Amino acid sequence: MKTRKLKANIYWVGAVDWDRRLFDELIPLPDGTSYNAYLIKGGEKTALIDTVDPTMANELINNLSQLDIQNIDYVVANHAEQDHSGTLPQILKLYPNAKVVATPKCKSLLMNLLLIPESKIMTVEDRETLSLGDKTLEFIHAPWVHWPETMFTYLREDKMLFTCDLFGSHFAASNLYVIDEATVYEAAKRYYAEIMMPFRTVIQKNLEKTKDLQIDMIAPSHGPVYDKPELILEAYRDWVYSPPKNIVVLPYISMHGSTKKMVEYFVGALVERGITVKQFNLAKTDIGKLAMALVDAATIVIGSPTVLVGPHPNVVYAVYLANALRPKLKFASIIGSYGWGGRMVERITEMLSNLKVELLNPVVAKGFPKGEDFRKLDGLADEILDKHKKHNLTD
C-alpha cells in the first residue's frame, strides 16, 4: 500500500496485512489487519510514530523511500509489542541518527525483546514534550492498553492523537479513513473484546487523561484512522462504562445430544421471558464472536457434558477465555449432563474466579433431560429474569 497524506507533512507509511488470519497464534482475524506507522515532518526534525510487524518491514522501508526520507530523528515507540516495534532494528540501521522515544518500561522491553542498545533509546515522562520545530509531540503515559508500557502521542498543532492499540481494529482496508461505520464498529468491538476488555477499569483512567485534549483525528496502529473521533470515543464509552444488557451468552457443546436438548429448551425459555440469547456451539464457533457477545451480556450460562469427570475441553477453553477477558457479567450458571458421576460443575465454577458474578443454581441432568430437568431449566430462566429486573437491565 502506498503512503497517504493525513495532514500537511503527516503521512501514513504503514502496511496492510490482508492475508493474516491469526494473531498471537490465538486471535482469529477474519478481516486481516494493518500495522499503521506515521511519519511527521517538522520544520527541524522528523519523527516516525511506531513501525510495523517485522513480516512487513519492506513495506515501511519502501514507503519511507517513496517519500524520499533521508533522515529520521525520532522513532516513537508507543508500544513494545512486535507488531509495532518489530521493524525498529532495521529502521535504526537505515537511519543511524534516529533515537527511539519510549516510556521507561518500554525501554526495558525493547532492550529485552529486540536487543535494541540502551544508547539508542531516550525515555520520556508522562506529559513530556518534544519539539520537531513547528510541531510538538506530547507523550501521555497510558499503561495497560495493551501492555504495562503503553503510551499515546499527541501532536498538538494538528490535534492528532496516536493511540497505538487503543481504539484499533483488526481490519484490512484500502481506505485510510472509516468509510463504512457499521463495519468498522464491528471490527473495533471485536478488537476491544479480545484485546482491551481485560483492562476495562484502567482504560477508564486513560480515557480521563485524554478528556481535556482537542482531538480532530485519532490515528491507531491497527485499522482505519478516525477523522470523526466521536464514533470510536462514543463506542468505548458504551463498552467501558455502560451497565450490561438483558442478554444471556450461552457457550455450549454436546457429544450425544443431552446437553444440546437442554440448551434448546433453555434458549426457548429465556426468549419467552424477553431475554436476548447469544448461543455458541463451541465445536464450531469463532471464539472472537463469543468474546464480542461478552462485551454487553449480563449473564453467562455454560453448557457442558461430563468428560472424564470434568467439563468438555472445548468448554474449558471458552471458560478460561471468558474468565481472562473479565467482561461486565453479573450472573453465571451451568447447565449440562453426566452419565455416572463427575465434578463438571465444580471444575467450571473454580475457573470463574476473575468474574465478579453471582452463581445461580446449575441444572445438570443424568443422561437425557427429563421432566424435572426441564422444570429446573424454567426455574433458572425465571431466576435470571428476576435478577435482570432487579438490576434494571430489562428496560
Ligand code: FEO
Ligand atoms: Fe498491536 Fe499490543 O500490539
